[in-house]
Amino acid sequence: MALRVVGALRDDIVTMALRPGDVISESDIAGRYGVSRQPVREAFIRLAQQGLLLIRPKRATVVKKISPEGVRQSRFIRESIEVEIIRRLAGHPSADAGTVLGELIAEQEAASNANDSRRFHTLDELFHRTLARLIGVEYAWQLIDDHKMQLDRVRYLTLGSSSSKLAISEHRTIVAAVTAGDVAGAEVAMRAHLARAEVLLSQTIAAHPDYFE
Template sequence: MSQGVARGDSQLALPVLRQAPQPTVADQVFAALQQRILTLALPPGTRISETEVSQKMGVSRQPVREAFKRLAKLGFLVIRPQSSTTVSLISEDAVLRAQFIRTALEVKTCRTACETRTDAGLARLGDLMEQQKAAIEANDPEVFHALDDAFHIEICRIAGVAYVWDLIQESKAHMDRIRMLTLNTSSQKMAYGEHIAIRDAIAAGDADAAEAAITAHLARITIRIEEVKAQDHSFFQDTRE
């Protein structure tokens, strides 16, 4: 007699689900310090110590040490053993390398978005534009900065390559300190106008216009570098000839 499967038994093989890993203490320390470096709450040249950070954050020194090493590897901290740890000065070369990488990625993304645009995606861009306008009127540069990123993220989503933003984020961090140093009402209005040009080109499906608009938008970082130098040249660790 054949042995069948008893009713109620399942032949469907399913994997055991595992909870998504939670950020470690070192991850949280890293994120907190990186955010403060990028927003200039910790300006270039600021001295910080493992002891001070561990005390203020209520953690042991080991995760702080790990976070320091990660930030140093990315070029945001300078660790001098037995001496001091300081927030790195801004590297102009690092900023321009980041701009090159970001431009290459976003040009392709914008061109693709011209082919894959949808009414829903364009509506989301329009909503972000309205929020940016409100942030300018409220003179809130930090909110505008976040909405600026959200605008670029949405273009990646429209293009069907949301993962590209992770690559952009890795490279653009050195650009962000320059952006925050020059993020005034005038620069916000200029960025807003450039966003309109990018959005309009994507809406029209004009890939060449979208490429030109995003290239010009990201090229403005070179002007911002000069603006920062004019205000405080001591923020920089090197000068391009």
């Protein structure tokens, strides 16, 4: 089906198997997956709406280059929402929030010690998603997830730079502030945690300038 093509292409894009600037035609992808052009076309439309492809009518369809400005604003959106989440969470600290988050951090430490960066990435995402779930706005996280694909492409380029120990430490600081009901402290900790991605971006741009616009 068409959805299968969507998933396959999205994976290829975020894992940089399809690199920014690559041109892909409907016929090309259709032949590669053994389907007709129509499902591929619909997949293109979906991915274009998600900002991964750029359809230039009657010309070609290219994998969208990463827009530094877009990444910056995606970070702004994420920081706005995550800060609001952490403030509400610290303002009304639930009983089991600390335990649930503590268990997640423990698993993250295990993954970090095992050098399983893939699993650590999953747990890190789950940590932030759990924060949203604890105040009942998990749907809001789905929104972040869509825009996080842009950030994930950058993150994939900098996979080896495992600063997982630092991230775990920051997670602990955040949880501590939440359980203590320290709204201002939780906000500061969350902003600091998210701010680390800023330097990553400029480093990545310098390392792969042709992937950006």
